[in-house]
Structure formats: C-alpha cells, structure tokens
Amino acid sequence: MKFTDLQKYVIELVQEDRITEALSVMEDAKKSFPNKIDRLGHWSASLYAIGGKQERALAELNEVLAKGLWWNPDLLTSDPELDILKDSPEFQNIVERCHSIYGKEKEATCAELKVLGNPLAEMAIFPLHWKGSNIEDFSLQWSEEKILDKYLLGIPQSSQLFSYACYSWDDKEMAMRDVSTTFNEFEKNYNLKDKEIILAGASQGANMAAQMCLKSDIEAFDDFIAIVPAFEIDELEKVITTSLNDKARGCIITGDKDPFYESVMKAVTLFDAHHIPCKLIVIKGLGHSLPEDFPEVLEEAVHFVTNKETDGSMSNSR
Numbered sequence: 001m002k003f004t005d006l007q008k009y010v011i012e013l014v015q016e017d018r019i020t021e022a023l024s025v026m027e028d029a030k031k032s033f034p035n036k037i038d039r040l041g042h043w044s045a046s047l048y049a050i051g052g053k054q055e056r057a058l059a060e061l062n063e064v065l066a067k068g069l070w071w072n073p074d075l076l077t078s079d080p081e082l083d084i085l086k087d088s089p090e091f092q093n094i095v096e097r098c099h100s101i102y103g104k105e106k107e108a109t110c111a112e113l114k115v116l117g118n119p120l121a122e123m124a125i126f127p128l129h130w131k132g133s134n135i136e137d138f139s140l141q142w143s144e145e146k147i148l149d150k151y152l153l154g155i156p157q158s159s160q161l162f163s164y165a166c167y168s169w170d171d172k173e174m175a176m177r178d179v180s181t182t183f184n185e186f187e188k189n190y191n192l193k194d195k196e197i198i199l200a201g202a203s204q205g206a207n208m209a210a211q212m213c214l215k216s217d218i219e220a221f222d223d224f225i226a227i228v229p230a231f232e233i234d235e236l237e238k239v240i241t242t243s244l245n246d247k248a249r250g251c252i253i254t255g256d257k258d259p260f261y262e263s264v265m266k267a268v269t270l271f272d273a274h275h276i277p278c279k280l281i282v283i284k285g286l287g288h289s290l291p292e293d294f295p296e297v298l299e300e301a302v303h304f305v306t307n308k309e310t311d312g313s314m315s316n317s318r
Contacts (some may be wrong), residue, residue: 003033003137004289008041019047026223028050038069046081046162054084060094061094072163073098102161109167111159111178113185114139117152124152126183126221128205131168131230137292138202146295151302152195154186169208173237176212183220196306203260203288206252207231210267214239214248214276220248223305228254228288231263233270240274249300251279255286279304284315291318 001009006029013022026040033040041064048057053100064070073095076082085091114135129138135157142153158167159178169175179199186192199221201209206229213224214236222245229252237311250271256265271278281300283291291297 001032002140003036006033007039014047019051023047034051034067035069035165037067038064038071041069042071042075042079044096045085046079046168049082049084052084054088057082057085058088058090058094061091065094065097069164070098070101072166075163088201103164106161109159109161111182112157113182114155114157115153116143116155117148117189118150119152119190120197121150121152123150123198124154124190124307125198125200125225125302126156126179126186128156128169128179128199128201128209129158129167129172131204132162132166132200133202134165134167141290141294144295147298150299152190153181154190155180163308169204172208172211175208176218179208179212180218180220196223196270197221198223198225198302198305200227201229202227202290203230203272207236210250211236211239213250214245216243216245218245222249224248224250225301225305226250226252227290228258228260229264229267230260231267233263234267236267237270240270240276244274244276249277249305251281252302253281253283253291253297253301255283255288255291257285257287259288279316284317 006025010022010025013019013025023044026044030037030040041060045057045060048060076095076098077086082091112135116139127138127142129135135155139155142155147153156179158169158175160168160170160174197220199209199213201207206226209224210226210229210231212218213221234286252268254261254263258264268278268280279301281297283297300316
C-alpha cells in the first residue's frame with residue numbers, strides 16, 4: 001500500500017467514527033513507513049487529544065522526537081485538534097524542541113535536482129512538487145513505466161523547508177530562483193536543445209509552473225501542465241495583465257471533488273478572456289490527488305500543449 005492510499009483509508013475510518021481502528025492502522029503503519037512517523041504521530045496525537053486522552057497524545061508526539069523526526073512548530077501550535085495540550089508544559093517543551101531543530105535544518109537546506117526517465121526522449125518535463133512533499137516522494141508519483149519510457153524528467157526540490165522532509169514554494173522569488181537554478185543544472189547535464197520542454201507541477205507546484213510560463217520575462221518556459229492546481233487567482237491575474245508571455249500554452253488536470261476546483265474554473269475564465277490556449281481536463285470524482293490513470297491523462301495533456309496547430313481552449317470530462 002502506498003502512503004497516500006493509507007492516508008485516504010485512515011480518513012475514511014475517522015469519517016466513519018472508527019477511531020480505534022484508525023489508531024491501530026496508524027500504529028502498524030509506523031513499521032512500514034518509518035520516514036512518515038511524524039505524520040502518523042501527529043494524526044494519532046490529534047485523535048487521542050480529541051478523545052480527551054492527553055497523556056497518550058503527548059506520548060505520540062514524544063515518540064516522534066525520540067526517533068529523530070520533528071515538525072515545523074507552527075503545525076502543532078496552529079492545530080485546533082491539539083488545543084487540549086497547549087497549556088501543558090510538556091507540549092510547550094515539544095514545541096520548543098521543534099523550533100530549535102527546524103531553525104537549524106532550515107539554514108542548511110538548498111535546492112536539489114533528481115533526473116529520471118529516458119535521456120533519448122523527444123520530450124523533457126520539469127515537474128514541481130506539491131507543498132509539503134519532497135523530491136523522493138514526488139519522483140515515485142512519476143515513476144510509472146509508461147512515463148519513464150516516454151519522457152526525460154528533471155524533478156527539482158525547493159530550498160524552502162516546510163517541515164520534516166517537506167518543502168514548499170511559498171516565497172515566489174526564491175521559488176523562481178530554485179526552479180531556474182535546477183533547470184540550468186538539468187540543461188547543462190543533458191542535451192535539451194532539440195527537446196520539447198514542459199514545466200509541470202502539482203497543487204502549489206502547479207500554480208508556480210503556470211505563473212512562470214505566463215511571465216514574459218522568463219524565457220526558459222512557455223508550455224505548462226497544471227495538475228490539481230492550487231491557483232492564486234489574484235497573482236495569476238496580475239501576471240497576465242502586466243507581463244503576459246504571448247507564447248504561453250497550458251493544460252489543467254483537475255477533479256470535480258478537488259477543493260480548489262472553483263479557483264480552477266476562475267483561472268480558465270481568465271485564460272479565455274486573454275486568449276491563452278489552455279485545455280481543461282476534469283476527472284469525475286477526483287479530489288486533490290493524481291488521477292489513477294495518470295500516464296494516460298498526462299499523455300493527453302502533453303499532446304495539447306505541444307500541438308501548436310490546435311488553437312484556443314478546450315475542455316474534456318473523463
């Protein structure tokens with residue numbers, strides 16, 4: 001079972017009020033996913049805290065720290081499910097320890113690049129990870145054989161540390177520098193001159209990819225694929241109205257159950273109004289995750305953004 005599948009299963013158990021079963025599943029999962037104990041411990045602590053079991057909740061948090069993992073302290077202090085713990089000296093000590101670790105780790109973090117796929121492919125895709133993801137987890141989501149055979153992938157990791165083994169693109173200027181630096185490294189080590197280049201991304205990474213392709217002062221990218229994008233409409237509109245790249249062309253892959261679906265539809269309207277060619281693929285029942293038939297949907301998106309003879313916008317429901 002993939003960790004994303006485990007997460008969905010735990011959520012289903014909690015929604016069905018099967019709390020004891022959810023806690024048992026997460027306890028067993030610690031053996032299978034030792035590098036995810038921070039998330040499992042946080043979720044378990046939240047369930048114990050909601051149930052009034054303060055000592056069990058604190059024990060879960062302390063176990064994570066004892067195993068060398070930690071959190072961005074803001075994740076703990078801003079979590080309303082942990083409210084019962086927040087006046088506890090033990091909880092405050094946990095937060096202080098996390099604050100110290102996070103500060104040191106943040107100073108040492110830099111952007112990274114991982115390359116996968118077929119160096120002889122005609123197409124190179126440069127996908128930006130989700131907020132809260134990392135280069136290893138995101139690479140796995142692109143590691144299906146159909147994708148690796150057909151494309152050369154350069155996968156960057158942001159230098160902005162969000163929490164343990166989690167990174168974000170929150171600071172836009174820093175994000176653009178990271179993307180440019182890692183893409184230059186990708187370009188230097190692989191022959192991209194004769195390849196089609198697509199900037200892609202998921203969630204926050206999709207928003208970043210779209211903005212960079214739409215900006216006229218960023219010459220490296222024109223074509224984008226935005227997967228379940230978390231669009232920031234005001235920023236998107238500002239880019240389009242002040243510095244639009246007239247070569248920009250994109251495809252959006254989303255689901256009708258995605259919490260960002262409404263903002264996607266606003267973005268599509270914005271693209272239409274400014275005559276930006278963009279295909280919309282809506283997958284019925286999909287939430288904020290990659291579609292199950294991701295290689296096939298990706299191929300459809302790639303075909304649109306690289307087929308310059310197809311003008312205007314299109315929509316497709318699956």
